[in-house]
Amino acid sequence: MTVMLIFLAGIAAVVIWWMTRQRLTSRPWLEVGHLEKPAIGERPPMEPAKIGLGVFLAVVGSLFSLFISAYLMRVGESEWWSTPLPRQLWLNTAVLILSSVALEWAGSEAQHGRANTMRIALFVAFALAVLFLVGQILAWRELTADGYGLAGNPASSFFYVITGMHGLHILGGLLALGRTMIKARGGEVTSGMRLGVELCTTYWHFMLVVWLILLALFAGWARDFIEICGQLLS
Numbered sequence: 001m002t003v004m005l006i007f008l009a010g011i012a013a014v015v016i017w018w019m020t021r022q023r024l025t026s027r028p029w030l031e032v033g034h035l036e037k038p039a040i041g042e043r044p045p046m047e048p049a050k051i052g053l054g055v056f057l058a059v060v061g062s063l064f065s066l067f068i069s070a071y072l073m074r075v076g077e078s079e080w081w082s083t084p085l086p087r088q089l090w091l092n093t094a095v096l097i098l099s100s101v102a103l104e105w106a107g108s109e110a111q112h113g114r115a116n117t118m119r120i121a122l123f124v125a126f127a128l129a130v131l132f133l134v135g136q137i138l139a140w141r142e143l144t145a146d147g148y149g150l151a152g153n154p155a156s157s158f159f160y161v162i163t164g165m166h167g168l169h170i171l172g173g174l175l176a177l178g179r180t181m182i183k184a185r186g187g188e189v190t191s192g193m194r195l196g197v198e199l200c201t202t203y204w205h206f207m208l209v210v211w212l213i214l215l216a217l218f219a220g221w222a223r224d225f226i227e228i229c230g231q232l233l234s
Helices: 002-021 048-074 088-111 115-145 154-183 191-219 221-233
Strands: none
Touching (some): 048 154, 088 191, 115 154, 154 191
8 A cells, every 4th residue: 555655646746747847737817918819820838638648647657556556465475476577678678768768859859840850759769669569578478488477476477467558558659659650741840740749758758667667666676665665664
């Protein structure tokens, strides 16, 4: 329960910080100046799509917090056998980080109206994300070859389920990213393209943070950290 509360608090802090950046909490009646209608093609301070993404990420964070809590509750039971961390996961982590960096690059290029380099950055991010998913499958095959199947023991079962759930969310992000790439095939950078790239970037950064937390969980670092915090608080 403590783990879930800590994770949810972290997710809530990230969502509130992100929405604050989008001026969701701004009070226009206190702002000095004349009210003006947005220029043609100009978007309001906070897009409904951004609010929807913030709510969705909060739900996704809650889902993974439940998985993490269930994982930590089972650790140490008699039928629990530690599952070795596939070496492929380290390469996969580096690939996902590079994919997130590429999307950040795409967002910067979109803000400056550089359409060609934006499209290149989006393609790089997409290709690296696909490579990440392929690497996850290779990690699964490595574990299976070593005798750690899906139904072998609770530890390996949790590994497959949690990494599979994360992979599904990456796949969903790929669909959204692919749609953004199709819209950006030609022409100048529009406000709609900027919004699409921004949403994909935010989603990608979030899933990267989730993956780093999961990696720490599987490596045992998260459990050690929680035990240390428990000793300090007791």
